[in-house]
Amino acid sequence: MKTIRNILNNFKQYWFLITQIISRDFKRKYKRSVLGVVWSLLYPVLMMAVMTVVFSHMFRFGTEGTNYLVYLMTGIIIWNYFSEATTGAMTSVVDNFSLINKVYIPKYVFPLSKCLFVGINFLLTLIPWFGVIVLTKFGLGTYPASINIYYLLIPFIFAFFFLFTLGIGLMLSCVSVFLRDVFYIFGIILTIWNYYTPVFYSLSILPEKLQYIFKFNPLYQYINTVRDIVLYGKCPSLMTIGILFVLGIASLGIGAIIFKKNQDKFIYYI
Numbered sequence: 001m002k003t004i005r006n007i008l009n010n011f012k013q014y015w016f017l018i019t020q021i022i023s024r025d026f027k028r029k030y031k032r033s034v035l036g037v038v039w040s041l042l043y044p045v046l047m048m049a050v051m052t053v054v055f056s057h058m059f060r061f062g063t064e065g066t067n068y069l070v071y072l073m074t075g076i077i078i079w080n081y082f083s084e085a086t087t088g089a090m091t092s093v094v095d096n097f098s099l100i101n102k103v104y105i106p107k108y109v110f111p112l113s114k115c116l117f118v119g120i121n122f123l124l125t126l127i128p129w130f131g132v133i134v135l136t137k138f139g140l141g142t143y144p145a146s147i148n149i150y151y152l153l154i155p156f157i158f159a160f161f162f163l164f165t166l167g168i169g170l171m172l173s174c175v176s177v178f179l180r181d182v183f184y185i186f187g188i189i190l191t192i193w194n195y196y197t198p199v200f201y202s203l204s205i206l207p208e209k210l211q212y213i214f215k216f217n218p219l220y221q222y223i224n225t226v227r228d229i230v231l232y233g234k235c236p237s238l239m240t241i242g243i244l245f246v247l248g249i250a251s252l253g254i255g256a257i258i259f260k261k262n263q264d265k266f267i268y269y270i
């Protein structure tokens with residue numbers, strides 16, 4: 001209980017710093033950009049359009065009885081958040097070495113700020129995502145998506161997903177201080193992980209034994225649960241919600257332990 005209270009107090013104490021780092025990242029990302037934040041709305045739509053043409057028409061990846069536009073866009077926005085947040089968190093400590101060397105700052109602030117910054121962009125992408133869902137009711141795509149009361153569970157699913165991503169980000173930001181090769185290694189891992197995650201294809205095209213293996217992918221669990229709600233109007237079972245929660249807490253717990261155990265050594269390697 002004391003540890004939780006200390007974490008909350010530290011979070012409150014350094015909240016202003018976190019907001020300043022997020023503000024700096026926003027200015028840096030959209031500097032000299034004509035459209036600015038609008039790109040956060042356009043990007044997932046443009047990606048969906050390109051990938052729909054490529055995978056539904058050229059490579060013939062489809063989902064029978066399902067709106068492929070919503071299927072694809074759901075996978076894209078969730079995968080993009082994980083990819084951008086973990087990659088940003090990985091470099092966050094090393095990129096802020098000059099600040100770390102000057103004043104005392106809890107070092108977890110940097111990967112946390114990066115995950116929150118990408119999270120704001122993620123929330124913006126939900127606007128066109130929901131817009132596409134609504135438009136399927138008016139003829140966008142072959143099959144309409146579902147709008148139901150189970151959407152109320154989606155914020156909790158995304159919250160668990162944030163914890164999972166933050167945990168991975170803490171691990172990566174710690175390892176990258178001691179081993180800079182992880183910058184390149186993780187890029188390869190992300191590429192493999194992307195194909196291991198059914199973003200643009202359905203598990204049904206794979207052999208049954210392979211489907212079983214793919215279901216152990218945590219990202220599949222998060223993406224598939226959201227798809228069940230928006231595409232089929234299915235309510236996730238308590239077991240499914242429990243699995244998503246445990247994945248998030250376990251990832252955050254392991255990441256926090258690794259980070260806390262090694263953070264005092266960062267100054268000697270940065």
